[in-house]
Amino acid sequence: MLIGEVSQRCGVSTRMLRHYDALGLVKPTGRTSNGYREYSADDIRRLFHVECLRTLGLSLNEAKRALDEPDFAPSELVGELIGHTRARIAAEAELLRKLERVDAAAPAQWADVMGIVTLLRALESESGARRQQAVLSQNEGASLPVEALAAAALSEHDPNVAGALRWSLARAAGEGLTDLAIGLDSAVVEVRRRATVAIAAVPTAEATVLLRRALDDGDVMVRSRAALALGSRHVADAIPVLLGMVVEGRSDVEAAEVLGVLAEVAAAADVIVLAMQDKLDNTDDAPTRLRITQALAEIPGVAARGVLAELADDGDRTIAATASAIAHTLDRRKRQGFRN
Incomplete structure (x- = not known):
């Protein structure tokens, strides 16, 4: 079978077939009288094996080793591939969350998108000062990634950054309450405490309803913060x-x-x-x-x-x-x- 027919039947471009040949990965066993590559049934079978291995994420060199080295043990390589794949999926999932948060903020212009992305990146910083500055520097009326701010408020350990996040969420007129309310049901007491304090900073009727729920919490600090906020109302x-x-x-x-x-x-x-x-x-x-x-x-x-x-x-x-x-x-x- 000539290279053009192989390409058509197997879905591999002629350019890639020539590359495989140059690497010694899939070499046609014969040549026609005119010098054209001619592939045997065994060559086609090997090509099929190469394509199968590539779908698993193996590089061309790794695929060649797998096919040519009799003592090649796949378990270690497959384990590495699993780790790399999980990391890639996690990165893609994080990118998807970031895109969804940008979309949820309903940016009107590309400048708004840039501002949101800058804030999201800053919230991932290890520097508390940078996280705080990023939150406080948001312009009045700017599109805010409220879901991301709420998630940060539930996990933030730095009291200065936490205060900035509560201020920003209060400025959002209650938009982040649904996300903060999730924290009230957390099995982690610190998360419930942060959620209660953040909700207390939002002066809306919906926030008051959520604070009433917190009055029955098993943690005394959660109950206390909720009671102080409710009493003031x-x-x-x-x-x-x-x-x-x-x-x-x-x-x-x-x-x-x-x-x-x-x-x-x-x-x-x-x-x-x-x-x-x-x-x-x-x-x-x-x-x-x-x-x-x-x-x-x-x-x-x-x-x-x-x-x-x-x-x-x-x-x-x-x-x-x-x-x-x-x-x-x-x-x-x-x-x-x-x-x-």
């Missing part, structure tokens, strides 16, 4: 967790301040004071009772003043003195308010 569901923070001494000052914000709603103020009174009546732990007494300073209204008045006669001298001092300070502020 006047969500009464946060009261038990916030009061628990005061009782246990976890960010108790911040929790007391947020309880004060919640107490601006009259109905919430009554609930908070009753809950505080119940805790005071059911614990003999002096530090706990002192923290609750101090927290009452943040709660406006007559009910809180009544509890402070009772505590001024408490058998614990420290608590009595603290309650009296708080009441005195509140009275002075009230008089100054009247004069003003």
Whole structure:
């Protein structure tokens, strides 16, 4: 069979067949009287074997070794090919994710595409300063790869970079909440904590719904961050967790301040004071009772003043003195308010 017919039947170009011949990979066993290459059935069979090996990713030299060396062991080479193939697939998958993130940002111009790609590359940098600068340097109104920013926020260890990412996601008006919500279901507690803090930075109703979910999390820090954010939004569901923070001494000052914000709603103020009174009546732990007494300073209204008045006669001298001092300070502020 002449070279042209071989090319037509086997789907290998005549140029490649000549290259195979020059390498000694597939050499035609005969020549016609005119000097044309003539391939035998064995030559065609060898060509078929070469093409099969090439589909596995072997180079031409590797294919020649596999066919010509009797003691050639394929297992090691096949193992290497598997490793290279997996690496290539991973690289292609990463490229696909990057393209999808660029597409999701809906860039209007090529300048937007360049900005997105630059940001994505910077997020992969080992330098925290570079990652932070890349996030903060995004222009107002620029197309943002929100999915990539959310993924970075869930995995970022550097607190400065994490803060920049939360700022950027908050600027996206809630677009990244779906991706952040995935973090709330993570088996890794650090991821759930990052997700909660990032969601808390987004001032939308959808974010509030997600934070309510976090109130039931098994991790105390997740619950605490969710409660602080919800209390600041006047969500009464946060009261038990916030009061628990005061009782246990976890960010108790911040929790007391947020309880004060919640107490601006009259109905919430009554609930908070009753809950505080119940805790005071059911614990003999002096530090706990002192923290609750101090927290009452943040709660406006007559009910809180009544509890402070009772505590001024408490058998614990420290608590009595603290309650009296708080009441005195509140009275002075009230008089100054009247004069003003």
